[in-house]
């Protein structure tokens with residue numbers, strides 16, 4: 502079973518930067534779209550089982566429009582190519598969501614770090630932070646100035662010079678995260694979205710900050726080695742079933758095969774749809790949705806990729 506899908510229509514399309522277009526989506530036939538909060542993403546169903554997740558970068562107060570901005574990735578797997586070539590005003594398509602695993606936690610002060618198209622979930626977060634009177638700054642990097650989308654929109658939210666630092670790599674080199682973050686300060690949260698290298702650098706730069714300071718979002722699957730994977734038992738308490746998960750199958754596959762209805766979408770640990778509560782046992786987390794603190798808390802797991810540390814898991818299914 503998959504999450505609810507709705508039919509939308511492309512109402513507007515704009516070039517935002519080199520290889521970046523934004524699309525405004527309306528509900529096909531008119532009417533309100535499901536509500537969302539900053540950090541949320543939707544999944545576009547692009548045909549032939551191609552499903553891609555894009556952050557919403559418009560205004561949550563506009564109940565009739567969703568906006569996404571999409572970078573065309575020539576070396577990608579074809580999803581962004583389809584968006585760029587096939588989605589023009591008037592095109593109808595199916596979308597799932599919105600879902601949010603990157604919500605803006607209330608804080609007095611925010612430090613935002615964007616790499617390239619990673620600016621998209623941060624723009625509505627910054628709008629909210631600014632509206633709530635929180636202190637905020639943004640460090641925004643990209644390959645070149647002309648490749649960086651939404652710069653003017655984010656600058657328009659700044660109340661003073663220096664609040665938004667735009668740092669194209671060809672002019673300024675790599676982002677200097679330690680200089681931007683400064684010393685750990687209580688009450689500050691760091692939100693970072695961008696390529697894997699930037700997320701890893703942010704993790705390193707926030708190592709001395711209080712746990713839970715850094716919030717990141719990645720749509721890239723975790724590259725987990727499957728070597729050494731073993732089978733284990735999974736009890737589905739609500740269904741009254743106990744199943745054996747073989748070493749070469751996922752919990753999700755096993756559960757679906759047993760005829761248990763479960764929500765799922767990406768099957769690669771990036772969308773959060775299959776999140777399931779753990780009642781007993783310890784998960785071997787391999788998703789890119791849960792934060793490290795959430796993984797350590799062990800209350801839930803993404804059953805499409807995560808496995809079991811030990812012989813047995815009990816799930817709330």
Ligand code: FES
Nearest residue numbers: 766768773775805
């Ligand atoms: S189905 Fe997307 S995280 Fe499991």
